[in-house]
Amino acid sequence: MSSKSSHTESGGPAVEGDAAAQLPGQQRIGPAPSLRPKPVALRPAPATGSQESEKEIRKRLMQGIPKARRWVIRNRIELTLPPEFSQPPSTNEKALATTHAPEIGGFDGVPRESSGGGFECAPSSEHAVGFEAAEAGSMTVALPSPLTILGAGRVDPFGNYPIRMSYDEKRILDQVNTNTWPIFKTFKNSWLPTAMQDPATFHQFLANVSLNLYHIQGQTRSRTVSAQHYAIALRTVNIALSDPARNTADGIIASIVTFVCYCVTQNDLPGYDVHIEGLEKIIRLRGGLQTLDHSPTLRCMVFGVDLSGACRRDSKPTFPPPDRLxxxxxxxxxxxxxxxxxxxxxxxxxxxxxxxxxxxxxxxxxxxxxxxxxxxxxxxxxxxxxxxxxxxxxxxxxxxxxxxxxxxxxxxxxxxxxxxxxxxxxxxxxxxxxxxxxxxxxxxxxxxxxxxxxxxxxxxxxxxxxxxxxxxxxxxxxxxxxxxxxxxxxxxxxxxxxxxxxxxxxxxxxxxxxxxxxxxxxxxxxxxxxxxxxxxxxxxxxxxxxxxxxxxxxxxxxxx
Incomplete structure (x- = not known):
């Protein structure tokens, strides 16, 4: 008798009751032996359970599978919907979404009156400069519609904003992208790319856009949001000015240019004088206007805001035109x-x-x-x-x-x-x-x-x-x-x-x-x-x- 017939695959002796032991010529009964765990058939659970219960079920199912043999999909991106989306919307929510859908294009950042006599407002992040839901008292807070005026185009998947974007900031940028007034075309094509490179400049950019919205639409909330962004930008720039490594950088110049624009729009000529004097000093310390030749957009922005301020009182501008350009x-x-x-x-x-x-x-x-x-x-x-x-x-x-x-x-x-x-x-x-x-x-x-x-x-x-x-x-x-x-x-x-x-x-x-x-x-x-x-x-x-x-x-x- 061969030794292979009296031993198992692992080399141990065959004993009674061992399914692997068999006599020569005897037909094998049952499937081949294996140490691999039996696969667990996973079925999609109904959408009625909570997220906590689903996590507990997954945990119990995976306990019987060795970690080394668990299926791992590397670099997987998992999207999870909130529990609210698994439930059909109520009649009131449907009516609310239908009623306010046409209004989503306008910049507000303020609560709107709903058909039920309450108000709806948008949530804000911890860095938001906007209306907090807690300030509304007994207001009805509704989730914003997933369908915005720009759809998926509201977010640039290949770019990072220099600040955490709240609901209000996104609504301001919606105006930059969709408003038909000529100045918003300038904000979008000339100012926004520069503002994206520095947090202080971006805050002041939002302040300038909000201020222009106030002058066009007359909404008081726009002016309040503008002042808040202006304060944040001013504090950030003051900190940067105390750093010798950054106080003459392009980002500082761009921020001060946006301050000058803000003062011109406000017709704040004393503030304009302060900022234009500081801008002149910084440019002189870094070597003159020729140091801006690498950035034609920034050079033209300096020229434009200086000229707009001089136009307010018919005075000679501080900076010469970009003659070479x-x-x-x-x-x-x-x-x-x-x-x-x-x-x-x-x-x-x-x-x-x-x-x-x-x-x-x-x-x-x-x-x-x-x-x-x-x-x-x-x-x-x-x-x-x-x-x-x-x-x-x-x-x-x-x-x-x-x-x-x-x-x-x-x-x-x-x-x-x-x-x-x-x-x-x-x-x-x-x-x-x-x-x-x-x-x-x-x-x-x-x-x-x-x-x-x-x-x-x-x-x-x-x-x-x-x-x-x-x-x-x-x-x-x-x-x-x-x-x-x-x-x-x-x-x-x-x-x-x-x-x-x-x-x-x-x-x-x-x-x-x-x-x-x-x-x-x-x-x-x-x-x-x-x-x-x-x-x-x-x-x-x-x-x-x-x-x-x-x-x-x-x-x-x-x-x-």
């Missing part, structure tokens, strides 16, 4: 069209030439503006979008930079000085319109509208009609359109209509045709023209009926 951008455009650097679209004769021929600053500004208008026409003819902040930075803001702070220190009284200063102010107002629709931040015409009214009220106008009347009409017309919504709106409408009537333009169409002989972009003032046309026609009809003499009309300018 401007020349590169404009030369590329001219190179594609094979234009010379001094190319100006043909417009002869220039109707403003006689009135301002002695002022090189203004003649150069008009020529540069014509180049910019030519750029818009070529882009429009190609079906390309030109209305963006890039156009403003490289074509419009350099002209504004040259015009700011160039007026007389006192109110001009002689004829030529009045014409030159009025023309400068009119040019600035026209350029401000382009800055605003192009998405530049912190644009306000309040200061220059008041200044233009003071200039238009001087008696020196009546001796200038022969040589500069059409130029001054263009300035008044722009002032009329830009003064809408202010207390000066009616004054500008009446003054512009009276000036046009004196020059023989007895209708709206004739006046608009005369204005378009000067720099003009079709469609730029379309909405303002529609709102002003009816009022202008009414004033013109009254003038025709009264048949006023010209000199009393002019003298009215000094008594209104």
């Amino acid at each position: 401007i020349k590169v951008v404009q030369s590329i455009f001219r190179g594609n069209l094979k234009l010379t650097p001094n190319h100006v679209p043909t417009r002869s004769p220039r109707p403003w030439a006689n009135a301002i021929s002695q002022d090189c600053l203004l003649t150069n500004a008009f020529d540069d503006l014509l180049k910019a208008i030519n750029y818009t026409r070529i882009k429009a003819a190609r079906g390309e979008d030109w209305l963006e902040v890039r156009f403003v930075v490289f074509w419009i803001d350099p002209i504004v930079h040259n015009l700011l702070g160039q007026g007389p220190e006192t109110q001009p009284t002689d004829g030529l000085s009045v014409v030159l200063e009025t023309t400068r102010v009119g040019l600035i107002l026209f350029l401000f319109k382009l800055r605003r629709v192009g998405g530049q931040l912190g644009v306000s015409t309040t200061f220059f509208i008041a200044k233009l009214r003071r200039l238009a009220s001087t008696m020196a106008w009546k001796i200038l009609w022969d040589t500069s009347e059409r130029l001054l009409l263009w300035v008044l017309f722009v002032g009329m359109l830009e003064s809408q919504g202010t207390e000066d709106e009616d004054w500008f409408a009446e003054t512009t209509a009276m000036a046009a009537h004196w020059m023989g333009m007895k209708s709206w169409d004739a006046t608009l045709a005369g204005v378009k002989e000067f720099p003009w972009i079709d469609g730029l003032f379309e909405d303002e023209c529609e709102r002003s046309e009816e009022k202008f026609k009414g004033i013109m009809d009254s003038l025709e009926q009264d048949v006023l003499s010209p000199w009393p009309e002019i003298s009215v300018f000094g008594h209104r």
Whole structure:
């Protein structure tokens, strides 16, 4: 007999009752022996149990399996739904979701009144700058709908935010991504990529967005959230400024730039002075503006916020334009069209030439503006979008930079000085319109509208009609359109209509045709023209009926 027949596979003797022991030639009965544990058939449990009970069941099932033989799926990602999702929603929850679905696009961060008389608000993280559920008292707190206005696109799976994002912060970014106002396009394309690189800059970015939402929508909550983010950003920057290794870094400069923008939007000129002085000092310590050449976006942001602050009071900006970048951008455009650097679209004769021929600053500004208008026409003819902040930075803001702070220190009284200063102010107002629709931040015409009214009220106008009347009409017309919504709106409408009537333009169409002989972009003032046309026609009809003499009309300018 072979030894293999009397021993088991492990080498031990065969004993009675051993299933592995068998006689020669005897047929094996039953399955082959194995030390592997029998597989456990796992069936999906019903969804009615709690998470704790499911964990206990798994634990008991796995106790009989050696750890070395347990199935392990490495790098597995497991998604777990909250218990609420396993239960069908109640009727009230369905109604609540249906009622508030259209409103999810608006930025609030505040509780909304529900159909049941209560309120709903969004949960906040521990780092949230938002409305806490506990503050609502007896409010009904509902989970936000999984379907947001951006769907899965609300979260960038390949990028990390520099702060922990709460519900309020996500709603602010929703506005950045979806709001149709031009400034939000600038926030999204130019400011957000820079803000993502530094926590303080990101907090102040959120503060600036919230502040602009307050000015547009008038929601008090937006202003409160803005102030909270501003305080966090300011505290963070102050800590970084005490560190010699970080106090001149790009992140610090970007943060202070956002502070400057905040003060400009708030019209806080003392705060603007403090931040712009600190920004100038930091840039000087790191070696000058040329140290920002590696980041064209940051360099243009410094230029833009400085210019916006100077525009609030007609002062000279602190920083020069990024001339090298401007020349590169404009030369590329001219190179594609094979234009010379001094190319100006043909417009002869220039109707403003006689009135301002002695002022090189203004003649150069008009020529540069014509180049910019030519750029818009070529882009429009190609079906390309030109209305963006890039156009403003490289074509419009350099002209504004040259015009700011160039007026007389006192109110001009002689004829030529009045014409030159009025023309400068009119040019600035026209350029401000382009800055605003192009998405530049912190644009306000309040200061220059008041200044233009003071200039238009001087008696020196009546001796200038022969040589500069059409130029001054263009300035008044722009002032009329830009003064809408202010207390000066009616004054500008009446003054512009009276000036046009004196020059023989007895209708709206004739006046608009005369204005378009000067720099003009079709469609730029379309909405303002529609709102002003009816009022202008009414004033013109009254003038025709009264048949006023010209000199009393002019003298009215000094008594209104």
